[in-house]
Amino acid sequence: MPDFIREIVAADVAAGRHREIITRFPPEPNGYLHIGHAKSIALNFGVAAEFGGHCNLRFDDTNPEKEEQEYIDAIEADIRWLGYDWGDNLYFASDYFEQLYEWAVDLIRAGKAYIDDLSADEIREHRGTLTEPGRVSPWRDRSVGENLDLFGRMRKGEFANGSRVLRAKIDMASPNINLRDPILYRIVHATHPRTGDEWCLYPTYDFAHGQSDAIEGVTHSLCTLEFEAHRPLYDWLIDNLPVPSRPRQIEFARLNLTYTVMSKRFLLRLVNEHRVRGWDDPRMPTISGLRRRGYPAEGIRDFATGVGVAKADNVVEIQQLEYAVRNVLNRIAPRRFAVLDPIKIVIDNYPARQIETFDVPNNPEDESAGARQVEFGRELLIEREDFMEDPPPKFFRLAPGREVRLRAAYFITCESVVKDDSGKVTELHCTYDPATRGGDSADGRRPKATLHWLSAAHALPAEVRVYDHLFSTPTPGADGDLMADLNPDSEVILANAFVEPSLADVEPGTTYQFERLGYFAPDPDSATGRPVFNRALTLKDAWAKVQAQRSTSE
Ligand code: ATP
Numbered sequence: 001m002p003d004f005i006r007e008i009v010a011a012d013v014a015a016g017r018h019r020e021i022i023t024r025f026p027p028e029p030n031g032y033l034h035i036g037h038a039k040s041i042a043l044n045f046g047v048a049a050e051f052g053g054h055c056n057l058r059f060d061d062t063n064p065e066k067e068e069q070e071y072i073d074a075i076e077a078d079i080r081w082l083g084y085d086w087g088d089n090l091y092f093a094s095d096y097f098e099q100l101y102e103w104a105v106d107l108i109r110a111g112k113a114y115i116d117d118l119s120a121d122e123i124r125e126h127r128g129t130l131t132e133p134g135r136v137s138p139w140r141d142r143s144v145g146e147n148l149d150l151f152g153r154m155r156k157g158e159f160a161n162g163s164r165v166l167r168a169k170i171d172m173a174s175p176n177i178n179l180r181d182p183i184l185y186r187i188v189h190a191t192h193p194r195t196g197d198e199w200c201l202y203p204t205y206d207f208a209h210g211q212s213d214a215i216e217g218v219t220h221s222l223c224t225l226e227f228e229a230h231r232p233l234y235d236w237l238i239d240n241l242p243v244p245s246r247p248r249q250i251e252f253a254r255l256n257l258t259y260t261v262m263s264k265r266f267l268l269r270l271v272n273e274h275r276v277r278g279w280d281d282p283r284m285p286t287i288s289g290l291r292r293r294g295y296p297a298e299g300i301r302d303f304a305t306g307v308g309v310a311k312a313d314n315v316v317e318i319q320q321l322e323y324a325v326r327n328v329l330n331r332i333a334p335r336r337f338a339v340l341d342p343i344k345i346v347i348d349n350y351p352a353r354q355i356e357t358f359d360v361p362n363n364p365e366d367e368s369a370g371a372r373q374v375e376f377g378r379e380l381l382i383e384r385e386d387f388m389e390d391p392p393p394k395f396f397r398l399a400p401g402r403e404v405r406l407r408a409a410y411f412i413t414c415e416s417v418v419k420d421d422s423g424k425v426t427e428l429h430c431t432y433d434p435a436t437r438g439g440d441s442a443d444g445r446r447p448k449a450t451l452h453w454l455s456a457a458h459a460l461p462a463e464v465r466v467y468d469h470l471f472s473t474p475t476p477g478a479d480g481d482l483m484a485d486l487n488p489d490s491e492v493i494l495a496n497a498f499v500e501p502s503l504a505d506v507e508p509g510t511t512y513q514f515e516r517l518g519y520f521a522p523d524p525d526s527a528t529g530r531p532v533f534n535r536a537l538t539l540k541d542a543w544a545k546v547q548a549q550r551s552t553s554e
C-alpha cells in the first residue's frame, strides 16, 4: 500500500501537474546525519526514483555560526555510503543568497517587509501567545525608502548582530504565530564555510527554504511535522514573490527510536564533552556511528523504508532496526571463530607438536562463500563461560567428565581442572576421540553442546568493544536530564580476546559473525596484528521478544 505522500504524488502525476517529480533532501551542515535523516533520505530519494524524477541534495547553509565544511563532507559521504545518488543535483542555499536578497528587496518595495529595530527579546514579547494576539512594532510603518536604505546598510555591515532584522509585514493578530511578521533576515557577522565574509546578513530558514525549493523546481517539499504550522508562511512567500515555480510542502512524522536521542544539539554535546569517541562512535545514532558499529547500509535502508511514512508522531522500537540489520548480516556476514574471554584447554592425548587444519564453512547460509582453514593443536582456547565446574541441570556445555563437540573438529571430554591460588580455573585437561574427526561420531554419539575454539598457538590477540544501547532507558530524558540516563555499560572493553589469524589485517567494511557470539566489525583503531572489533549486534533476535511481549499483553 502506498503511503499518503506517494498517493499525493501519484495523483499529481495522473493529473499531469508536473513534467518531472523533483524532491530534495535539505540537511543543515551543523552536525552529522543520523538514523532519522536516513528515513527522510529514503523517502525523498525513493519517491523521486519511483516516479522517474530526481532528488536534489541541498545544503540548508543559512546559519554560519553553527555550520562547517567538515559536516558538509561527512553528510555527502554518508548519503553516498547509504547508497543514494544525487548525480549533478548538488545545491547550496548559499548559492541563492543574491537572488534571495533581491526578492527581499522586492517585498520591501511592495510594502510587505520592514526593518525592525526591536531586540530579539522585545520581538518575542511583542509576539503574543496562542491565546493573545501580538502587538505591532513601533518600526512597522517605516517608509519604503527608509527600509530600503537600512536593508542596504545592513548588507554592507554597518550594524551589529541583533541590532535590526527584516520582517515580513503580514498580520500581528494571526492565530498562527508564524504569520505574526516573521523574521526574514538577521545580521550575523560570521565567516560562512562557502561564502566566507561576503555576507553579514543571512536569510532565516523560512525565507530560504521555500524559495530555494522554487528555484530548483522542487515539486514536493517533504519535511517533518514541526513545519506544518510554517506552511501558511511557506505559501505566503511563494504567493508574494516572483518565484519560477510553485513547490508544495507536505509534512510527515519524524522517526523517533527508543533508547535513542536524535537532537543534533545533544549529539554535539556528547562529542564535545567526550562522552563518546566522536560523531562516529559506534553507540551514536549517526550514520557514521552505525557504519563504524558494523551495520551494513542495506540493513539501514531496509529499516528506513520499512518503518513507513505516517502523519502522526510515534516511537519505533530500536529492536526493529536491529532486526533489519541482523537479517542482512545473517545472509552476508562471513563466519569466524573468536574467543572473547578465554580459558586454556590441553588435550592430553593429542600429539604434542601436531597441527591439523580443518575446513570450516564461511557461511552456512551461502554455500558460494566457501570454506576457510582453521588450525587445531594440542592447546586450545575456549570461552570461559562454556565451562562450569559444577553445572546446574540445564547447563549442557563443558564440565568435568562431560563430552562436547568442538565445532568442525573433534569431540573432547574434560578430565581435570587446574586452578590458581584464588580458586580461579586457569586450565582444563581434556582428551579427544580421534574417531570423531570433522565433528561427527560413527557410533551416533551426539554431544549436547558444540563449542567454538581457537588453537592457542595460532590465535591472534584482539581488543573487542562490546556495545549496548547508549541510554539505559527506552525514553531518555523522560525525567528531564538526558545525561543522567546515559548507560554506564554502553561500552565494555575486552582487552584479552582472541580471533582467528585470518583476521590479522582486516579493514573496516566487512562485518563478521563470530560464531555463537554475534556480529563484529573491525574498527579503524585497529593496528597491524592487533585488530580491534566492535560488537555490532548479538545473535539473538530481541525484536521477536518485543513482539511476543506485545501480543501477550494485548
Ligand atoms: P536541526 O534543524 O535542529 O538542526 P534537523 O534534525 O531538523 O535538526 P536538518 O539537517 O534540518 O536537521 O534535517 C534535514 C532533513 O531531515 C529535514 O528535512 C528534516 O525534516 C529531516 N529529519 C530530521 N530529523 C528527522 C527524523 N528524526 N525523522 C525524519 N526526518 C528527519
Ligand code: MG
Residues within 6 Å of the ligand: 028
Ligand atoms: Mg532542520
